[in-house]
Amino acid sequence: MTTPVYATSPNKTIKSVANFMSKQGVSHLPVIDSNEELVGIITKHDVLRAFSQKFHGMFKVSDFMLDNPTIVSPTHSIFYVIDVLLQSSAGKVVVVSDGKPLGIITKSDVLQPLLNINVYIRSFSSSSKTLRSLCEVFKSNTVLIASDVMTTDPIIVPHNEDLAKAADIMVKNRVGCLPVVNSKGTLVGLVVKDSIIKALRGMKTESS
Incomplete structure (x- = not known):
């Protein structure tokens, strides 16, 4: 506990x-x-x-979004994604192509593939656990890339959207983050639950 x-x-x-x-x-x-x-x-x-x-109309998304969110490309290996995830303060990475958000990857998205890798390794008898055998397993079964594990078609919000509206979208769709884009659809930030917490913490008084 x-x-x-x-x-x-x-x-x-x-x-x-x-x-x-x-x-x-x-x-x-x-x-x-x-x-x-x-x-x-x-x-x-x-x-x-x-x-x-x-708190409608009090803040814009751009006021409290995470600037320069952690990103990966669709073809990055799952091992690279994991390394980046471990360094991400938000615990999430955005998959982008040509600056456009294609998907979201969280730690839970990579957990099952990691468990599968462990199952493959455990399936080998001790006599067959040679370097060559393990390499073959990784080549044929575990070389996943970001596009294999990402949540596709993320809900995006414009940078000038009302922060309360973004919070409403997160609540109704039960998502923990929203990629933020500019007028050209290019990723410029990420709204997470802590963005809302930060907005509340910065308020001098609570309106209701």
Whole structure:
């Protein structure tokens, strides 16, 4: 289990919850009442929903998007993608071609292929685990590329879109990020859940 367990109370504002989530590095919080009874749980998804309903017209996507998002090409090997993913602060990479976003890859997208590789290796008897045998396995079964594992046709938003609208799109489509493009359709940024958290943290007062 994860310890310590952080919690919040029912009377906390969305801004204070966003601040606390960011400070503690958590994506959900149990909600405890004055009698120390569990009455619910609030997640980043809930924070996004509240933001999308209450803060229309306050920010543009470009105000809080991640600039210069991590990118790979459709033909990059899965091993290169994994290396880039491990260095990405967002835990996601955008697959681009000629500057246009084609797909999204997250850590979960590469997990199953990695498990498959492990299964292939384990299937060999100890006597056959020679370098040549393993090389043949990798050549014939595991040389996947970015286009094989990416989520295709990502939902994109223009850089001048209302941030609350972007949050609404993320909530309704249950996605964790949105590639941001300019007027030419070229990738210029990435909106993630933490973009919304950052917007809330920077607000001096909460309108409702």
